[in-house]
Amino acid sequence: MNAKRNIKVLYVISFFFSLIPAYVIERLFWEMRGMSVLDVVLTEMIFGAVMLLMEVPSGVLADRIGRKPLIVTGVLFEALMFAILLTADSFWQFGLAIAFAVAGAAFLSGAENALLYDSLAVLSKEGSFDWHLGRLQTVKMISLFIAAISGSFLAVHVPFEINYWLSLTNTMAAFILTFLLKGVDRPAGEMEYSMSVQVTEALSFFKKQPALVYILFIGIAVGLAAGFVEEFWQLYLVDAKIKISFFGLFYGVILVVQIPGALAAHSLRKRFKRESLLTGVILSGAAALIISSIQVNWIGAAAIILFLLAAGMTEPLILGALHEKADSRIRATLESFQSLVFNAVLIGAGTGFGYIATTFTLATGFMFLAVFSVVPLVVRPFIKLNR
Structure with a gap:
């Protein structure tokens, strides 16, 4: 059956x-090729800005023509990014690589999870969607762990470019595998709606779901903080005087610690409210970031690990909440809207983080992330949520 095969292939x-x-x-x-912290943040802002333009149209397209074409194209563009990075030695070449990464991320955003949910729905197992999200995240973490250990070993013995050639090869393998995916039959008449109607329905959906919007807001705050930490932990370890030989082990640890949260999210949300779980993630994560900004040494590095341990359950919780309530006609469009807002906030947060980290220190930038991550809790008393 196509649905079962889709799940396995994903x-x-x-x-x-x-x-x-x-x-x-x-x-x-990137630093070896002349990219400063501010340059990296600027490319992140380019990523976010272009994503703002492509995100919703790509989601609407996935809902109209099917999930598979968007997934195939998205993975191909990610491969092209690595091909460009192999020869990049200027800001604009790195910017071009990021542009392909944006296109790939935009096409994949919503389409992958929409195909997973549609396939589960065919099997009448849509209730296990966040369970599979947690397992998929675990598979990603295990894969990243293997890549981290091997990549760290290679970085000590061979030129950095070898790591990029292997990354390109593996992405091309994923690209070939996308052709094994099959479209899932959906109810007749779904595509009779125009693109403008799809967008209007998506906006109307969010207006009617304030509690869900708040949960997504929490996910955005935690996700952005975690994203910047994962982007700059290498430079943090350099500031902490930790040798490069430990980088692979450290990266492997920050990947592995995210697995328990991803696996436990499905069970925990049956016992506790999603908002309560995410509030706990924010509080523990902010405390860990504050410690990392004050103690730039092994203690601070351990605090980073604790932060990512807490953040591990975020994605299954927020995406599970979104897809449980989503209409299949606009499923990918809805997730694209969520990603659109994420990247819009990324531009503002990235500007602040980049300025602070460049003007002062990276550790001070982490303090900024701690403050930023608690914003949802600060505004919560002023928000009326109709459940």
Whole structure:
């Protein structure tokens, strides 16, 4: 059955798509090619800005023509990114690589999870969607762990470019695997709606779901903080005087610690409210970030691990909440809207973080992230949520 095969293939694609040894030395490679912290943040802002333009149209397209074409194209564009990075030595070349990454991320955003949910729905197992999200995240973490250990070993013995060649090869393997995916039959008449109607319905959906919007807001705050920490942990370890030989082990640890949260999210949300769980993530995560900003040493590095341990359950919780309530006609469009807002906030938060980290220190930037992550809790008393 196509639905069962889709689920299995998505797991294998996730493994190869995440088997990227370049990540363990990414910031060092970029720095070697002349990219400063501010340059990196600027490319992140380019990513966010272009994503704002592509995100919703790509989601609408996935709902109209099907999930598979968007997934195939998205993975291909990610491969092209690595091909460009292999020869990049200027800001604009790195910017071009990021542009392909944006296109790939936009096409994949919503389409992958929409195909997973549609496939589960065919099997009458849509209730296990966040369970599979947690397992898919675990597969990604295991793959990234393998890539981290091997990538760190290679970085010590061979040129950094070898890690990028292997990353390109693995992404191309994921690209080939995307052709094994099959479209899932959906109710007749779904495509009779125009693109403008799809967008209007998506906006109307969010207006009617204030409690869900708040949960997504929490996810955005935690996700952005975690994203910047994962982007700059290498430079943090350099500031902490930790040798590069430990980088692979450290990266492996920050990946592995995210697995328990991803696996436990499905069970925990049956016992506790999602908002309560996410509030706990914010409080523990902010405390860990504050410690990392004050103690720039092994203690601070351990605090980073604790932060990512708490953040591990975020994605299954927020995306599970979104897809449980989503209409299948606009499923990918809804997730694209969520990603659109994420990238819009990223531009503002990235500007603040980049300025602070460049003007002062990276550790001070982490303090900024701690403050930023608690914003949802600060505004919560002023928000009326109709459940």
